[in-house]
Amino acid sequence: MTKDAVDGLEPALEGEVRLPRMQQGQRPQHLLVxxxxxxxxxxxxHLPSAALVALLGEFGITQVAARAALSRLARRGLLDTSKEGRRTYYALTARASAVLGDGVQRIMSFGTGTRKWDGVWRVAVFSVSEDRRDLRHAARSRLRWLGFAPLYDGVWVSPHDVAAEAASTLADLGVANYSVLAASVPPGIPQGLNPLAAWDLEELRAGYDRFVAEREGLLERALSGTITVAEALVCRTEIMDTWRHFPNLDPELPTELLPADWPLKRAHDLFAQLYDHLGPLAEIRVRQIVSRFSADLGGLVRHHTTRSVLARSDHG
Known part of the structure; x- marks a missing residue:
């Protein structure tokens, strides 16, 4: 992990859509999105509010908490609402769908090995006064989202070519004192701290190993066909909820710098197998729930796979 753990999605600049924060446990707003x-x-x-409340009920969310989550998401501009008689209906706004689509593609592509390293580190150096703690927090959060981690206080590094994004972000936030540089480690010169030290590799490894160890048995059950549709829905959502944290903790560090037995690929392969294999069963359960309130809308429920998401990205 980075030295400062991150628990949220990309922080929004003024006027941007911000999805619910990613936190462990059942958070109704994040779960619904x-x-x-x-x-x-x-x-x-638009889906009936009663269908969405029932869907959240599969995860132990009470009706009161579910309806409160719907109202809050609508107030935040993430859900459109419509009325038909006394019934309320909801759907993602176009802007929320766009942000969500970008996030899903980022999550699905993480761990596929498609990010190549050019051997150059991007370095963001900035200074924010003590009385602007809100600005400092925003700058750090945005840099983490881009894949930076703090090597020293005010000196952040990334192995990927995101210099332009970092400079634009710091400028948009109003950080006056900053520089974004490209640098390499000179061969044969002792380093007080290697840039890779900005990440806690032992903790990252433990996270990937734990992800695999806790779900290998589930994959065996999925492949043997002993999982119910209700269980598939809950398990698939939990898998996504856990996997989506990794890109915020690891910018997909270059394989050239990592041990040969680095567990990311193994963890990704397990994630993709489980997410894709459980998809049809989970779709059945969602369709059953939505169909209780609208057979026509229930017939429109569809799941996607890691491959279909990446294919959309390739053709987008």
Whole structure:
């Protein structure tokens, strides 16, 4: 992990859509956005609020908490609302769908080994006065999202070519004193601290190993066909909820700098197998729930796979 753990999605600049923060445990707002992204992505039809409340009920969310989550998401501009008689209907706004789509592609591509290293580190150096702690926090959060980590206080490094994004972000935030540089480690010169030290490799390894160890048995059950549709929905959502944290902790560090037995690929392969294999079963469960309130809308429920998301990205 980075020295400063991150628990949220990309912080929003003024006027941007910000999705609910990613936190462990059942958070109704974040959970609902995840479910809509997994089974209603790209659809403009509005779903009955009762169907969404019932869907959250599969995860132990009470009706009161579910309806409160719907209202808050609507107030934040993430959900459009419509009325038909006394019934209320909801759908993701176009802007929320766009942000969610970008996030899903980032999550699905993470660990595929498609990011190549040019041997150059990007370095963001900035200074914010003590009385602007809010600005300092925002700058750090945005840099983490871009894949930077703090090597020293005020000196952040990334192995990827995100210099332009970092400079634009710091300028947009109003950070006056900053520089963004490209640098390499000179061969044969002792280093007080290697740039790779900005990440806690032992903790990252432990996280990937734990992800695999806790889910290998689930994959065996999935492949043997002993998982119910209700269980598939809950397990698939939990897998996504856990996996989506890794890109915020690891910018997909270059393989050239990592041990040969680095566990990211193994963890990604398990994630992709489980997410894709459980998809059809989970879709059935979501369709059953939505169909209780609208058979026509229930028939529109669809799941996507890691491969279909990446294919959309390739053709987008």
């Amino acid at each position: 995840t479910l809509l992204g997994d089974y209603w992505f790209g659809r403009s039809e």
